[in-house]
């Protein structure tokens with residue numbers, strides 16, 4: 101006889117619900133991206149999702165695994181969604197397809213599926229694209245010139261660049277200006293408008309620019325107890341603290357904390373990427389260390405590295421370190437000291 | 450009073466409102482009672498009656514044997530009709546040795562001895578009477594109460610904690626008994642305190658039971674007993690956790706509360722102690738919560754030990770809808786049962802009939818390493834890592850991660866979004882571990898036996914050889930003597 105085991109009750113949660121909540125939290129920033137960059141952004145997003153679903157279903161079929169249950173857990177969709185948000189909005193369709201397939205197949209299923217992957221699939225795909233297709237991955241457009249539907253189809257599917265729309269992201273611009281020997285004060289003129297940065301009206305990835313909306317989404321996830329504050333706030337700290345220090349030393353050479361925190365993929369990274377349960381540590385302290393390191397690395401790469409943006413690289417590097425953090429950072433067990441030795445028996449108060 | 454922090458824990462939906470509003474009612478006398486010989490931790494009791502014997506209510510029918518055991522008394526008057534196996538609330542689902550008693554309907558007590566001033570008794574006397582009354586921990590642990598009193602008296606108790614937490618969802622039997630019998634409980638608590646010479650007495654009650662807190666506070670007025678309100682959280686009523694919250698101390702790993710000068714008893718146990726000491730009544734009945742979404746009229750019933758649970762379900766007007774799962778105890782740590790002939794035993798706190806929606810069962814999916822289980826664990830374990838080791842049969846890896854410290858509270862399983870039966874893994878692994886240790890002990894015992902046998906054989910061999918050598922020496926001596934004598938005789942003749 102098969103006796104059911106306790107507990108005979110369960111919290112009203114499931115992986116599907118967790119993923120759905122995260123998608124919900126991403127929606128405002130995504131819609132803002134659509135509004136900002138118009139139809140090309142919508143196309144790109146849709147293509148990413150479809151490619152991920154079809155690609156994952158195909159691989160699951162090959163393995164004779166249940167297609168429906170795995171697709172319905174929503175993790176593949178979330179991965180593709182995050183990847184789409186990190187792409188340049190006018191990127192051609194095949195960038196989205198390649199990236200999505202890479203993310204769900206190489207990034208996840210090859211490792212054994214959900215929960216087994218070492219690296220964040222969306223970030224792995226982003227880095228792969230960045231290295232393989234540097235041009236397509238760094239062609240930014242300035243917002244507020246949203247093209248019509250027909251034009252957008254040409255942009256996404258025929259890769260027809262639109263003259264006069266190309267622009268540079270803030271970090272990219274700063275980096276280029278540096279190589280030309282131009283200081284920050286000049287480089288930022290006309291480029292850095294704090295309010296635009298906050299709301300996201302700037303050149304950048306599809307869904308990474310709306311700092312405030314991403315922050316709201318992240319706070320929503322914290323309130324719903326899907327994520328905790330440790331990793332995200334540690335990451336913001338990890339970027340802001342060195343930025344503040346170096347900016348105080350040489351303001352003409354090092355951007356200040358606000359520029360750093362509001363630009364690039366930091367907000368998306370802090371609240372939605374490094375909080376990926378699979379590839380981050382298990383304990384609160386571990387997550388704090390992980391987040392802080394991700395932030396520091398991001399700042400270092402942005403400041404001294406070859407690429408203007410460092411979030412994806414920093415995350416992948418720290419993903420590799422996660423097992424080590426988990427090995428060393430463990431909670432103290434009841435009745436034992438930190439080393440695991442039983443507490444002494446004592447009667448005194 | 451200052452409370453101390455607790456790690457982890459979960460907040461399952463209470464569902465206590467189903468049954469909490471109704472007064473405790475007494476279940477009508479069942480026709481037949483099925484009294485298992487083992488209703489406690491330790492060795493089963495040994496029957497002292499035979500088939501056909503007529504017994505009175507409260508008469509000893511099975512006596513404790515060995516160091517850890519408890520006596521069992523006839524729940525009502527009647528005739529012993531069977532001594533044999535019957536279904537029981539046992540995890541294995543297998544029948545266990547049971548005394549079957551057919552009620553004669555008279556419910557006639559044996560002569561009981563009332564004590565007018567129980568506080569004049571000596572601590573030893575109190576413990577002895579508690580033992581004779583067959584009282585075990587009624588919170589669910591069912592450890593023989595007298596034993597705990599004696600152990601604690603010998604090691605010294607600073608703090609006596611009385612557990613009125615009742616953190617399991619659905620269960621309201623402790624809540625009701627505190628509301629309705631507070632004076633008796635407080636007297637029982639004072640008797641326990643006397644028995645162990647406790648310096649401080651705390652009653653911990655969760656803040657979701659304001660009426661019980663008020664009743665207990667009123668009854669405790671002017672005594673040493675202090676009623677403390679604790680936050681509602683699961684597993685607040687677990688021994689380790691209630692000690693931590695009230696005293697800030699932790700039981701050392703592998704140790705007992707006595708190691709830190711604490712003794713914990715449940716409120717219902719305190720009531721049983723009072724009844725046993727003041728009125729000489731052994732433990733024959735307990736309050737059982739009958740509840741769950743599938744029960745028509747959830748309620749609390751004072752039930753004789755040995756009553757088949759189907760009578761309780763019938764008393765609660767039967768099912769309102771189909772029950773997906775029947776559970777003895779609370780939903781978090783209780784046990785499923787399928788045969789409603791299982792009897793209520795001393796440790797049965799609840800009989801639940803749950804609907805599919807309440808159980809919320811779903812197929813397990815892969816672990817997403819979300820660490821929700823880590824945050825929920827009140828012990829500070831890493832359930833996902835332990836489960837990963839157990840899945841590949843690496844028991845020692847799981848032990849290194851603290852498997853033996855797991856209190857099987859089920860908080861991790863309750864919150865896991867992947868619906869992984871974590872606590873089931875842990876219980877299973879602990880069972881395996883216990884089996885391994887038993888077989889190791891057995892091997893050692895066998896080896897000892899074999900060694901002893903070899904030793905014996907060697908000794909016999911040695912003795913045989915020695916005897917042979919002796920015989921040979923004696924023979925040689927005789928021969929030598931004979932020879933010498935012959936030589937002497939020869940020389941004399943010369």
Ligand code: SF4
Nearest residue numbers: 816817819820822865
């Ligand atoms: S709660 Fe479940 S899914 Fe999450 S880490 Fe623990 S075992 Fe894995």
Ligand code: SF4
Nearest residue numbers: 826855856858859861
């Ligand atoms: S069952 Fe064990 S591992 Fe799970 S939460 Fe309770 S103590 Fe922790």
